[in-house]
Amino acid sequence: MKSIDFEYQRPETLEATLALLADDTRDVQLLAGGQSLIPMMNLRMAAPEVLVDLGALGLSGVALRDGWLEIGAMTRYSALMRDDLVARHAPLMRLALPHVAHAAIRNRGTLGGSVALADPAAEVPAVLLALNAEIEVAGRNGRRNIAADDFFVGLYETDLDDGEIVTAIRIPVQPCRTGFAEVARRHGDYAMAGVALTVGEAGARVAFFGVADRALRAPGLEEALATRGMDQAALEHLRTLPFEGDLNASAEMKRHLAGVVLKRAFNGLA
Ligand code: FAD
Numbered sequence: 001m002k003s004i005d006f007e008y009q010r011p012e013t014l015e016a017t018l019a020l021l022a023d024d025t026r027d028v029q030l031l032a033g034g035q036s037l038i039p040m041m042n043l044r045m046a047a048p049e050v051l052v053d054l055g056a057l058g059l060s061g062v063a064l065r066d067g068w069l070e071i072g073a074m075t076r077y078s079a080l081m082r083d084d085l086v087a088r089h090a091p092l093m094r095l096a097l098p099h100v101a102h103a104a105i106r107n108r109g110t111l112g113g114s115v116a117l118a119d120p121a122a123e124v125p126a127v128l129l130a131l132n133a134e135i136e137v138a139g140r141n142g143r144r145n146i147a148a149d150d151f152f153v154g155l156y157e158t159d160l161d162d163g164e165i166v167t168a169i170r171i172p173v174q175p176c177r178t179g180f181a182e183v184a185r186r187h188g189d190y191a192m193a194g195v196a197l198t199v200g201e202a203g204a205r206v207a208f209f210g211v212a213d214r215a216l217r218a219p220g221l222e223e224a225l226a227t228r229g230m231d232q233a234a235l236e237h238l239r240t241l242p243f244e245g246d247l248n249a250s251a252e253m254k255r256h257l258a259g260v261v262l263k264r265a266f267n268g269l270a
Pocket of ligand 1: 029030031032033034035036037038039054073074099100101102105108109110111112113114116117119121122123124164165166167188189190191
């Protein structure tokens with residue numbers, strides 16, 4: 001099945017893109033890598049009347065600025081996996097990205113697309129929570145930075161307002177040890193359960209994915225890991241988290257798998 005007809009636009013400036021979003025009264029959707037949106041359109045789960053391609057806005061690339069690693073929203077997963085700045089300053093990203101889908105999808109899919117989609121089973125939102133990242137967005141009223149903690153608010157739901165675009169992801173550069181693990185039915189499938197983890201001077205940050213309606217932080221567990229490390233008491237904190245079942249597994253199974261990936265990620269901290 002193919003999508004219904006749509007109009008295609010490829011503006012060359014951010015201002016023109018924001019104007020299109022604000023002024024066009026039709027159903028307008030942004031197109032990044034198209035790796036989620038186009039399949040949804042082909043399955044008729046989405047039927048935008050206008051697609052606005054973000055590809056000509058110059059929103060890709062990685063830079064170090066004032067203690068932050070800044071990654072343009074249109075930077076593709078495959079470029080991030082080869083990037084030296086990412087390897088040096090956000091090694092957690094390098095651990096996680098090979099688990100995102102398959103090479104063909106990583107060659108087109110973008111960081112900003114994953115952030116905006118907010119799939120609860122996606123790796124990127126959890127990685128950004130563990131790294132205490134910020135999401136930079138632009139709208140007709142200017143730019144704002146939103147902490148990842150406040151950005152992912154529900155199932156495919158974010159703090160983005162109508163007419164706003166994710167322009168960059170900002171990761172604070174701070175030394176920390178990082179760990180990552182996930183369980184999927186086949187490599188490249190969405191995870192049944194996964195975790196991204198950082199441990200540094202500021203404490204521990206743990207974010208589970210594939211286990212609830214959004215990536216989940218675990219404050220009690222973080223405190224326990226930072227002070228005492230991994231023990232049975234730390235694992236007991238998993239009982240306090242709102243795990244949800246899905247087509248893959250029950251909530252109880254998700255809780256069990258969360259413990260499995262947590263131990264793997266913690267033992268693999270580097
Ligand atoms: P698009 O598909 O172009 O857009 C997705 C949504 O975000 C659209 O609603 C679009 O309007 C909006 N959007 C895009 N960019 C912006 C922006 N800058 N500002 C505001 N809104 C924006 N992902 C995983 O994380 N893990 C997996 O294991 C995984 N497996 C996959 C397997 C298959 C077979 C497929 C087809 C996809 C899989 N994906 C997986 C999804 C893939 O990672 C997508 O690329 C990603 O979720 C969306 O990125 P995109 O650039 O393709 O966005």
